[in-house]
Amino acid sequence: MVDQKKNATIYDVAEKVGVSLATVSRVVNGNNNVRASTREKVLQAIDDLGYQPNAVARGLASKKTTTIGVVMPDVTNVFYSELARGVDDVAQMYQYDALLTNTDDDQNRAVTAIKNLSTKQVDGIIYMGTKLSSQVLKAIEATNVPVVLAGSVAADEQLPSVNIDYVAAFEAVTTKLINHGHQKIALVLGSEDRAIDQSFRLVGYQQALAKAGLDYDKNLVFAKARTYATGQNQAAELVAQGVTAAVVYDDEVAVSILNYYQDHGYKVPEDLEIITSNNTNFSIVSRPELSSINQPKYDIGAVAMRLLTKLMNGEKLEESQIHLPYTLIKRGSTR
Amino acid sequence: MVDQKKNATIYDVAEKVGVSLATVSRVVNGNNNVRASTREKVLQAIDDLGYQPNAVARGLASKKTTTIGVVMPDVTNVFYSELARGVDDVAQMYQYDALLTNTDDDQNRAVTAIKNLSTKQVDGIIYMGTKLSSQVLKAIEATNVPVVLAGSVAADEQLPSVNIDYVAAFEAVTTKLINHGHQKIALVLGSEDRAIDQSFRLVGYQQALAKAGLDYDKNLVFAKARTYATGQNQAAELVAQGVTAAVVYDDEVAVSILNYYQDHGYKVPEDLEIITSNNTNFSIVSRPELSSINQPKYDIGAVAMRLLTKLMNGEKLEESQIHLPYTLIKRGSTR
DNA sequence: GTGAAAGCGCTAACAT
DNA sequence: ATGTTAGCGCTTTCAC
Numbered sequence A, B: 001m002v003d004q005k006k007n008a009t010i011y012d013v014a015e016k017v018g019v020s021l022a023t024v025s026r027v028v029n030g031n032n033n034v035r036a037s038t039r040e041k042v043l044q045a046i047d048d049l050g051y052q053p054n055a056v057a058r059g060l061a062s063k064k065t066t067t068i069g070v071v072m073p074d075v076t077n078v079f080y081s082e083l084a085r086g087v088d089d090v091a092q093m094y095q096y097d098a099l100l101t102n103t104d105d106d107q108n109r110a111v112t113a114i115k116n117l118s119t120k121q122v123d124g125i126i127y128m129g130t131k132l133s134s135q136v137l138k139a140i141e142a143t144n145v146p147v148v149l150a151g152s153v154a155a156d157e158q159l160p161s162v163n164i165d166y167v168a169a170f171e172a173v174t175t176k177l178i179n180h181g182h183q184k185i186a187l188v189l190g191s192e193d194r195a196i197d198q199s200f201r202l203v204g205y206q207q208a209l210a211k212a213g214l215d216y217d218k219n220l221v222f223a224k225a226r227t228y229a230t231g232q233n234q235a236a237e238l239v240a241q242g243v244t245a246a247v248v249y250d251d252e253v254a255v256s257i258l259n260y261y262q263d264h265g266y267k268v269p270e271d272l273e274i275i276t277s278n279n280t281n282f283s284i285v286s287r288p289e290l291s292s293i294n295q296p297k298y299d300i301g302a303v304a305m306r307l308l309t310k311l312m313n314g315e316k317l318e319e320s321q322i323h324l325p326y327t328l329i330k331r332g333s334t335r
Numbered sequence C: 001g002t003g004a005a006a007g008c009g010c011t012a013a014c015a016t
Numbered sequence D: 001a002t003g004t005t006a007g008c009g010c011t012t013t014c015a016c
Helices: A010-017 A021-028 A036-049 A055-062 A078-093 A107-119 A134-143 A166-179 A195-211 A228-241 A251-263 A297-312 B010-017 B021-028 B036-049 B055-062 B078-093 B107-119 B134-143 B166-179 B195-211 B228-241 B251-263 B297-312
Strands: A067-072 A097-102 A124-127 A147-150 A161-164 A185-188 A245-248 A273-276 A291-294 A321-324 A327-329 B067-072 B097-102 B124-127 B147-150 B161-164 B185-188 B245-248 B273-276 B291-294 B321-324 B327-329
Touching (some): A010 A021, A021 A036, A078 B097, A097 B078, A107 A124, A166 A291, A185 A228, A185 A251, B010 B021, B067 B078, B078 B297, B097 B107, B124 B297, B147 B297, B161 B166, B161 B297, B166 B291, B185 B195
Parallel strands (some): A067 A097, A147 A161, A161 A321, B245 B273, B273 B291
Antiparallel strands (some): A097 B097
């Protein structure tokens, strides 16, 4: 008793109504060149037969799959999952589905993912990540489909992207700390080779220092932690360097550092002022709560997807490097 | 100067080598019925032309898309995103791609998502969620593709699923609290109508009470919080009821309650012992850290996907209701 | 307004 | 070992 009810095809519908495939296709696709009365009949038959167009066949014939690819480091990271949520919501709004791939920010996996998506004939790709190697760039070009970067920055802004102005944001928070009288301000980054860290966050930090007439000290820049666990070791290094303030690129790492200090008898913000950058729930869970740069994560994803829909429609972008506004949220971890 | 390099087709390759489509198809698909020498030539041509099989055409011809659908409440929720990561990792391992849809646990959206996935001819579906209405069940049946539930429970176990034994886990933690001498133990759930809450968590809680000879008090069961923010209000109710211990279904809500108590001058675990259930990073970020049921979230997703691959291969499952082991992690929020 | 027919790029018998 | 030939289910000219 296997359920063998084969899916009805457009042909079945056409036959039942006594019209041609073309007519059925027209009503399915909302083409107006169909007499109202026959449209009715077709619709009725579609309903009777439970006909659902086969998207694969459609994709083959029309060369549009109404599917996009999302290449991201890790769904498990709240920062990225919020971007993804923004992407998915507007994708659904425009009737696109999203094929999601985790790369752990590994460039080889990203290349594989992009090629694979290309194979599946996605109509466009949203790329998230902190790196963008030349191989990835090459893979992107090879796809021939529009790609927009979300929450990622290519050092050489050639691809459409949506972000906040990381340079300005990091300069702003660093300046705030400088104004509080700090001399040894740590900058905690995620890597020593990613554009977002080196060409943006670090630059903002350095600009603040320069404008205040402070020397840049390489020893105050850290880049060893990406998780709560490794944040503990990173924190120990900050203590060793005797920093009195810190700007941190990631919330989990920031909470880790905050906890480390307090667990070791230091007071926050008295002994350490700390500012984080993603304003995820981690920043309100800690005690004291963490001051943070507030990036419109969801919106970054949403706007990126919106751009992509335009690109997929063949529209030109008036503006392809979009900076969404960020804000600074003051909480207990700073004075 | 538009990049008009049309993608090479299998036909181009065949022509270049001077063989038929079929031969090319064979080497692409690893069919052994090809002389080594011609295989070489074909491979060479594929390389020269940069030929990549069109997965859509393939899907249409073979009726297999090597794509699965993942229907989940919200990627942004760490519990689900970890499940999704497990799913995606084994999916990649088996060369499947995942089409992801957020439903916010809305049954109508779930139905729409399932129908849509069906339209896209996915080979299988992983469903996550706390509810499973009859409409959703109906939509699932209608797809004719295998579906496995991950981290979800249908009250009437008819679909393959992988979970932990929620009843046992909740009974265990409740018993622990009872053994600490508590009389008023709160149970904080996410809903008053979901199977996972009512038919599993609540049942485990009640069993513990019953075995200890304690009366069940409906006023100690709460179900109003799903976020950190709403957790604050929920916490106020716990205080009002004068509970001295609590079992909480979600980490963010648990942290919220923990913080509320401490922010209002109560001591944890002295005035409130609290145990949470997902052991996400939220449980180690708080001070004190939260004792927790430890669910193998990633594994639940991974195993569910593994089951699905079997089902998609037409294999029978020896066991379709899988309970992965859980553990109890003791931290500072309990004595 | 509607139909006929040619593909889209591939797989899968079936021949040879 | 290799080729031929139908489709897969749909869109899309081009006629009428």
